[in-house]
Amino acid sequence: MATPNIPSIMDIPLEHTPVLIIGGSMVGMTLSALLASHGVSGCVTVEKHHSTAIHPRAALFHPRTMQIYRELGLYDVMRQEAAKHYDEHASIVNVESLAGRFLGSFMENLNEGIESISPTMRLFLTQQMFEPILRKKVIEEGGDLRFSSELIEFRQDADGVTALVRNTETGEETLIRSMYMVAADGNRSMVREKLGIGLDGHGLLSHSITIYFDMDVGKYVTGKYNGVIYVNNDIVRGFFRIDKSGREGFLVINTAGERGTERSRYPADEITDERAQDMLRAAVGADIDFKITLISPWLAVCDNAERYSQERILLVGDAAATVTPHGGFGGNTGIQASHNLAWKLALVLKGQAGAGLVEQSYHEERHPIGKKTTNQVFERYISRTAPELKTDGVEIEEEVPEPHMELGYRYNSGALDTVLQTAIIEDPTSATSSPGSIARHVVVDIPGHADKIPLADLFGHAFVLLTGPEGQEWASAATDLNRETSLPEIRIYIVSGDQFCTRYGITASGAVLIRPDGFVAWRERHAAIPGRHTKGVPDPSTTIQEVMRKILYLEPLAAT
Template identity: 60%
Template sequence: MQIYRELGLYEQMRQESAKHYDEHAGIYDVESLAGKELKRYMEDMNEGLEHISPTSRLFLTQQMFEPLLRAQAIERGADLRFSTELVDFQQDDSGVRALLQNTETGAKQLVQAQYMIACDGNRSFVRQKLGIQMKGHGLLSHSLTIYFRADLGRFVQGKYNGVIYVNNDEVRGFFRLDKTGREGFLAINTAGKKGTEESRFPAKDITNERAAEILRAAIGADMEFEITLLSPWQAVCDLADTFRVDRVLLAGDAGHTVTPHGGFGGNTGIQDAHNLAWKLALVLQDKAGAELIDTYEAERRPVAKKTVDQVFERYVVRTAPELRQEGMEDEVPEPHLELGYQYHSPALKTTGLPGGSVTSDPATAKAGPGTMAYHVLIITSKEGDESAEAARPIADLLGRAFVLVVGHDGNGWVRAARSLNHESDDKLPDIAVHQLAAEGNTAFYDKYALTPSGCVLIRPDGFVAWSESNTAGTESDAPTAHERLESVLRDVLCLSAK
């Protein structure tokens, strides 16, 4: 949601979500909708988030969200091709040639590009052609989603409103219902006698009659409903051996496939795109070295592996305890995975993070190279004015460029960044400079472990690239600061020394 806030979509998405879902829903485990409650995994999915994020978690279906995203993409100049498939592709040192075909007219077109990103899902044709293997926890079940309409309000209103796991002798899975309880779906992972091989194939030879039996067992009451769609799918938690072969990169489910447990699938794909987009843009603009694209896999694959393992853990605990294995990792709290994941790569001046750590607690961890620019309210000084702006989230500064946030005594850094912008002559990307006001920024200095004469450089994807605690406090320090800042920026962009 922080990423979509950068795009200006957050409020639209929040309004759309509120029409159908409760922003303060939880995650429950029940014997059946009409039966007893077994456990609560999360009481309120947004409790306490205001301290670590400028956005809330939202429930939003693909059908609701994609029209908003489509309109935004078209407005920003995207060329969207519907009813179009990738027939074949080839690559060499100069780029990628892709053969596209319109599935309605049969017309074909050859497209030439420097890079290709495969976002073609868990059965990725691109990944298979490249010979990239998927490894991990393998096939967990041939699952089934039943979309239906029914009047279930009396079972959920004022009681359950979120993700409702069902565990009984007949069915194991989860409900997602709108806040009226009249429409939603039941995702089934296993059905029938627990622990048997047959129970792992609820979608096999499925009929409306069998689906109705399973749905009735999950509801726990004999009542009328209308099944609108049966959708079989494979529950897997696997990771691609590599996210890149030469000029072709994998993103989303093509690179890492998980079950819906925890809601990490689509979110992790969004994070991939966010990490990769600015890197490709700067490389194509000749403002970064081609090696910058190598850092995509270095940063994203460890996070994807952690996510795959964590989703598997949730699948086992919430749905299939018979799959528990020796040495399984413990569950990491959701915020650690959503906001506390960390990167290690040459696109960072990683001087302060423990080597190899992938997650941390965003509520307590300090922001440093490789972490997100953790949420904090800041007060910046007005340009050429001693007065200050109103307090705002640091996220307001991010998403469009490299950002240098400078302490209120760091005038040398301000002058150095502006000089670098002026002199770079489009050879380096511009840095947006924001100096903090003299009062009201104690929380920032603490969270970012900085002194008032220090600075922090934040990448376009909102991750801290580098921080300097206590130098270049005066304008007389600007020449040294200029050198240091340019050197850091070149290192982060994987550019050879000047």
């Protein structure tokens, strides 16, 4: 990229931070909190708005996302907050209007059967409720969160990134020097644009609007209707999100027009108050009193950045993958990308991993997930709000079930042992925990714990070695490695019970290594035999050390 005109440090104050995060919405704040949980505190987060979200956007959070917040100690408070406003077992339905015909369900019960595959539930939680909880966590962990601040210019070199940041209220400018910069600055990312990173996907689908209102539709949103309510009639296509009081919520209107153009059936710049009232009335399907408080236009887009990293600058959230709200994948995808990135940044910054762990594996792992997600959201956009596009020759993927997309996505990169399965999505209810997959949910007995716990409670802060009840040799080898090398700590647990071994595809003497983000890095089905390192009979100490060095992009052990 061309060198931007950044003033001399003689003219403007210079600050230093390990990681500079551009964008302080839910994805940027989550990354800050996760970095702090890995021992990288004091990261600066720059946010152009003056505070957290003031409108109830982003309502559905997936179980995988809630696992991440469970690691941060936030799941219980988020669940309590969600329960005040929404039913945990609501449906996602399709209706002619709130008062009109029921057309079918996309999901009968939001959390039916979820306990068999996750220790956490799907939650309806708007950004208004969600972001203040995150903000409090970031501040408690020592994060430097700067609202009313915007990135003006930046320059990267071999050792880091220098950024010029301006306070939009005072006009004060600051130079911030960081080892890495992460762009969480939204779908119109200035960082992505200045890096010259293009977009690949389905492009602009339509101009869309969100209508915020005051009205009482409580009698229409009881039971299964207290979830996401898709509306399809001759006037309106979109969906309602209304809390269980029936008084608070919004209507998203996503009616498709000409794909890839600046026109749609209802161009946002032509939406008068009168037309918005007509559409809201048609979506309700009954003559009731209401007041529109805000009409917010936005673009319905499904695009994936061509690459997620450029040396010391990384893209997350909508800067990396932009999707429509259908299925609730947008915020969830960004949060999960931050989770993938945080532990890698921490280990590289501490000198315990090679730069490739961040600069190569982040893109290798998250870019395919972004591509799959944009395709799946596009399918849901078409099937739920624009079915006529199915006849226009548009190529559409077959819909993948929600549990598979949410808990069955897989990675393939150098930050894993050999990955034998190339499929990017698997069924989380039947798959075993092979390298590249999310570590499967099992409730087990662990020595030192009075009660059974979900295995997920052991993950999130370090590498974890899990062995079967006869895997003492693996456990001993990892203990020696912790004592004798400067590699990152491995926490070691010998797990009893057949369910664990079956679910993880090992014998009672086998072992699996879990990364700090809860993904399986390595698996050995059988026993370790000390002092032997021949094909099929691994020496435990050598094997674990070799695996760790590969995952961390460190030089392999010297041949002996």
